[in-house]
Amino acid sequence: MPIYYTVTERPNPLKPTEPAKFYATAKALKKTEFDEIAKSIxxxxxxxxxxxxxxxxVELADQIAGRIAGGETVHLGNLGYFRATLKSRGAETAKEVTSASIEDVRV
Incomplete structure (x- = not known):
């Protein structure tokens, strides 16, 4: 099965004076909705x-969400791992990082 991708140029935020590098970024060809998956199964x-x-x-989604909210990582065999990831603002010191620093939570 091929993986579709685009090429994206990104600077290194830790070394802004260095030239940017190019990376492969996953590209979705289509968004498949819940109804389509249910019908197909x-x-x-x-x-x-x-x-x-x-x-x-629906129950599986509820179980995954509840367990992630409880701080767990969920492993569903070949389907993969589900866990929370955070986007947060940077701070000068560790003490300055609080829950208010968190900008987004994703699975």
Missing amino acids: AKGSTTVSEADVRAVL
Whole structure:
């Protein structure tokens, strides 16, 4: 399976005087929605209805979100790892970093 990417130029924030380097950045060709996944799973199964698939996927999402909110990393086998990552403002000292420094939380 190929991976689609674009080339992005990025400076090194730790060494701003050095020339920027180029990096491969993942590129999505399409966004697949929840409904499409549920229908596809149900279509591939002879015993599970689309409603059952939806119910399980909704509960799975709730379980993942709840466990991440509780400080856990969730490992779902071949599906991968799910964990919180933070974007925060930099500070001059460690003592200056507080929860107010956090700008965004992502999974």
